[in-house]
Amino acid sequence: MSCKASLINFFHKLYSFYGEQKWWPADTPFEVAIGAILTQNTNWSNVKKAIDNLKREELLNPQSLKHISIERLSEVIKPSGYYRIKAKRIKAFIDFLFDYYYGNLKIIKEQETNNIRSQLLSIHGIGQETADSILLYAFEKPVFVVDSYTKRVISRHKILNYNSSYKEFQDLFHNELKQDVQLYNEYHALFVRVGKDYCKTKPLCDGCPLSLDRK
DNA sequence: GACCAGGCACATC
DNA sequence: GATGTGCATGGT
Numbered sequence: 001m002s003c004k005a006s007l008i009n010f011f012h013k014l015y016s017f018y019g020e021q022k023w024w025p026a027d028t029p030f031e032v033a034i035g036a037i038l039t040q041n042t043n044w045s046n047v048k049k050a051i052d053n054l055k056r057e058e059l060l061n062p063q064s065l066k067h068i069s070i071e072r073l074s075e076v077i078k079p080s081g082y083y084r085i086k087a088k089r090i091k092a093f094i095d096f097l098f099d100y101y102y103g104n105l106k107i108i109k110e111q112e113t114n115n116i117r118s119q120l121l122s123i124h125g126i127g128q129e130t131a132d133s134i135l136l137y138a139f140e141k142p143v144f145v146v147d148s149y150t151k152r153v154i155s156r157h158k159i160l161n162y163n164s165s166y167k168e169f170q171d172l173f174h175n176e177l178k179q180d181v182q183l184y185n186e187y188h189a190l191f192v193r194v195g196k197d198y199c200k201t202k203p204l205c206d207g208c209p210l211s212l213d214r215k
Numbered sequence: 216g217a218c219c220a221g222g223c224a225c226a227t228c
Numbered sequence: 229g230a231t232g233t234g235c236a237t238g239g240t
Contacts, residue, residue, distance in 0.1 A: 036221085037222095041222045042222085042238095043220040043221085045220090045238075081237035085223085086235095124223090129222065129223090130223080133221080147222090149221075196221090
């Protein structure tokens with residue numbers, strides 16, 4: 001089928017239009033994981049404020065987050081929105097980290113990808129997109145991250161229905177593209193970039209590098 | 216003031 | 229399995 005050509009073609013169009021995105025914007029894998037939780041249904045500019053707060057308070061490390069109260073954590077991450085829920089989710093992640101891995105992310109990375117994924121999914125507040133973001137951007141595993149922008153673009157091009165499952169979208173990319181961490185890294189980041197610019201009200205409208213009107 | 220943003224869990228049918 | 233709802237801030 002022509003999906004292979006289409007998907008890699010989309011990638012090249014986006015890449016030549018926007019260039020390298022240099023994701024994930026974080027200094028450490030741990031920061032990626034916390035950022036992945038904070039960015040759930042939230043603009044990154046708000047997440048950045050929360051992360052800056054955590055850094056300023058010297059809280060952006062497993063030990064500090066293990067000992068901080070959930071109330072205090074809520075206040076620090078407030079700008080990211082949904083702060084009460086996200087504080088619980090971060091705590092659940094930290095508990096997992098200390099219950100099974102001595103608070104050390106490096107130990108997790110050595111395991112098989114699907115094994116890590118199911119462990120992440122068992123943590124309260126970590127769903128498929130958050131788990132896959134951590135797998136790809138923190139652990140550098142070749143897992144394609146599907147987000148709302150991805151679904152909009154793919155469904156607008158009538159490759160899949162918008163209501164298709166997460167797995168169906170992910171399988172599309174896994175099957176049609178080579179399993180390549182750098183490719184998946186850049187591709188997802190480019191979807192987010194093009195989504196921010198063009199997908200708000202009129203996805204793939206005039207001027208968008210993936211516009212339906214230009215071939 | 217309305218609308219949106221790099222989701223997820225939970226209730227209900 | 230599908231659908232609806234609560235969660236919340238800050239930018240446009």
